[in-house]
Amino acid sequence: MTQPRDVTLSQILTVAQMRAAEDELVAGGLSVEALMEVAGRGAGEYVRRLAAGRSVTVLCGPGNNGGDGYVIARHLMEHGNPVTVVAAREPATAAAINARHLFEGNVTDGHVIVSGDVFVDCLFGSGLSRALPEDLLALVKGLSAAHHLTVAVDLPSGIESDSGAPLNHDLPQNDVTIALGAWKQAHWTMPACANMGVLRLVDIGVTLRQNAPRLLLRPRFQAPAPDAHKYRRGLLGIVSGAMPGASILSATAALRVGAGYVKLLHPDSRLAACVAPLPELVTTAGAIDDLVSDPRLAALLLGPGLGRDDTARRHLETVVTRGVPTVLDADALMLLGPDIPLKAPTILTPHEGEMAALERAFLLPANGTRLHRAKALAKQARATVVLKGPDSIVVDASGRVVVAPRASSWLSSAGTGDVLAGLIASRLAVHGETLRAACEGVWLHGEAARLCGPAFTSNELAQAAGRALAGALA
Ligand SMILES: NC(=O)C1=CN([C@@H]2O[C@H](COP(=O)(O)OP(=O)(O)OC[C@H]3O[C@@H](n4cnc5c(N)ncnc54)[C@H](O)[C@@H]3O)[C@@H](O)[C@H]2O)[C@@H](O)CC1
Numbered sequence: 477m478t479q480p481r482d483v484t485l486s487q488i489l490t491v492a493q494m495r496a497a498e499d500e501l502v503a504g505g506l507s508v509e510a511l512m513e514v515a516g517r518g519a520g521e522y523v524r525r526l527a528a529g530r531s532v533t534v535l536c537g538p539g540n541n542g543g544d545g546y547v548i549a550r551h552l553m554e555h556g557n558p559v560t561v562v563a564a565r566e567p568a569t570a571a572a573i574n575a576r577h578l579f580e581g582n583v584t585d586g587h588v589i590v591s592g593d594v595f596v597d598c599l600f601g602s603g604l605s606r607a608l609p610e611d612l613l614a615l616v617k618g619l620s621a622a623h624h625l626t627v628a629v630d631l632p633s634g635i636e637s638d639s640g641a642p643l644n645h646d647l648p649q650n651d652v653t654i655a656l657g658a659w660k661q662a663h664w665t666m667p668a669c670a671n672m673g674v675l676r677l678v679d680i681g682v683t684l685r686q687n688a689p690r691l692l693l694r695p696r697f698q699a700p701a702p703d704a705h706k707y708r709r710g711l712l713g714i715v716s717g718a719m720p721g722a723s724i725l726s727a728t729a730a731l732r733v734g735a736g737y738v739k740l741l742h743p744d745s746r747l748a749a750c751v752a753p754l755p756e757l758v759t760t761a762g763a764i765d766d767l768v769s770d771p772r773l774a775a776l777l778l779g780p781g782l783g784r785d786d787t788a789r790r791h792l793e794t795v796v797t798r799g800v801p802t803v804l805d806a807d808a809l810m811l812l813g814p815d816i817p818l819k820a821p822t823i824l825t826p827h828e829g830e831m832a833a834l835e836r837a838f839l840l841p842a843n844g845t846r847l848h849r850a851k852a853l854a855k856q857a858r859a860t861v862v863l864k865g866p867d868s869i870v871v872d873a874s875g876r877v878v879v880a881p882r883a884s885s886w887l888s889s890a891g892t893g894d895v896l897a898g899l900i901a902s903r904l905a906v907h908g909e910t911l912r913a914a915c916e917g918v919w920l921h922g923e924a925a926r927l928c929g930p931a932f933t934s935n936e937l938a939q940a941a942g943r944a945l946a947g948a949l950a
Pocket residue numbers: 498508511512515516537538539540541542544568569599600601602603604605606607608609629630631656657680
């Protein structure tokens with residue numbers, strides 16, 4: 477089945493997958509030179525618009541990233557935009573040599589730092605295999621400092637494509653990064669993604685790779701059906717713990733994004749009496765087994781404010797054996813291990829500290845990229861994992877991966893995790909699909925933060941979730 481182009485363009489490829497995709501295009505009859513022309517002209521057009529007649533300096537390396545640079549320079553020259561090429565190394569691939577021959581403008585060797593308005597970094601792209609040597613690092617830094625804007629083509633030189641790791645210290649900050657053909661891990665992975673500025677993608681006709689991670693796109697939410705009623709829209713039970721304020725935050729968010737009915741379940745009736753009630757939130761107190769035995773429950777959330785004592789552990793054991801789709805967050809993740817088998821579709825939402833605890837509990841090595849670590853946990857725990865952070869990753873047990881764009885750094889405050897858990901649990905109550913609910917929750921969280929602007933409280937974030945959903949209604 478042919479996928480819409482925006483789905484194909486949301487895939488995130490490794491260097492090996494990107495090479496395979498390019499080989500496929502070449503096998504289909506395109507030459508590497510023709511592909512470079514499409515990529516270079518696409519990037520050149522972005523640069524031309526950005527430069528708007530101002531001077532551009534293009535730094536070209538020896539490989540095909542450098543080749544793209546010569547195509548960009550030619551495109552600018554054809555449009556009358558002043559451009560200088562700095563050839564840091566002579567071109568070494570056939571396509572780059574060809575592109576160099578076709579460029580008839582000014583080329584210097586980089587011994588003197590040229591100044592100007594826009595600096596375009598085409599030194600290295602996905603072929604970067606080691607740290608930049610001193611002279612090239614000095615050249616990239618010097619040129620970046622001598623221009624008003626810095627634009628990286630495909631990847632900023634010095635950043636490893638598959639991991640997003642900077643291979644040098646002190647790399648310059650980019651204003652724009654123009655990815656070629658497909659996104660790479662580095663474009664969406666911290667710390668690299670924070671160095672890239674605005675991200676743009678040039679389509680060169682790459683087709684969809686099987687099982688490639690994809691970028692989280694804006695979901696489309698449906699309004700309730702004309703004959704909807706509260707139970708059919710999903711009853712979510714949020715199990716409260718030793719610190720009920722956290723569950724209230726989760727509930728405040730959950731009430732706004734789809735579940736028809738959100739109930740706060742209090743296994744400790746003394747605590748129930750201390751909680752300031754929300755008029756729209758039904759609160760029930762009782763024994764944990766009774767609370768979670770309601771057959772109408774469509775989803776459960778456990779963890780925010782739970783505590784980590786024996787009572788908390790018993791609540792966790794009861795909830796996961798209930799067979800209802802469940803979100804486990806916060807303290808529940810500190811108690812979970814292979815000795816507590818998950819009986820129903822489950823979503824785990826660890827931040828870095830909780831991830832480390834889960835890795836210890838499931839005897840997983842805490843090394844490799846965050847994506848690999850999340851995949852390993854999802855497989856081992858047989859759950860969908862949302863590995864939270866500035867660059868959140870969602871992985872299900874079958875290995876499907878969705879990567880979220882970097883969210884507002886104002887989310888780094890207490891209580892925002894409780895809000896996220898509530899959002900995911902509410903969506904889970906609506907349809908019961910773990911990967912989808914996790915993606916929708918992560919998107920709503922990022923969008924609510926964007927709507928809140930700077931310096932919001934977690935309660936304001938939860939309140940904004942309804943507006944985030946309203947903006948994405950089908
Ligand atoms: N192959 C294709 O069909 C296309 C490739 N494209 C471009 O090609 C790029 C990849 O090209 P290449 O594979 O040639 O890779 P690069 O252009 O990134 O450079 C690789 C070359 O640099 C050397 N090198 C790597 N790290 C180095 C370091 N730290 N110091 C000194 N030398 C180093 C390598 O040994 C190799 O010779 C992409 O990023 C993209 O810009 C695009 O033009 C689209 C089409």
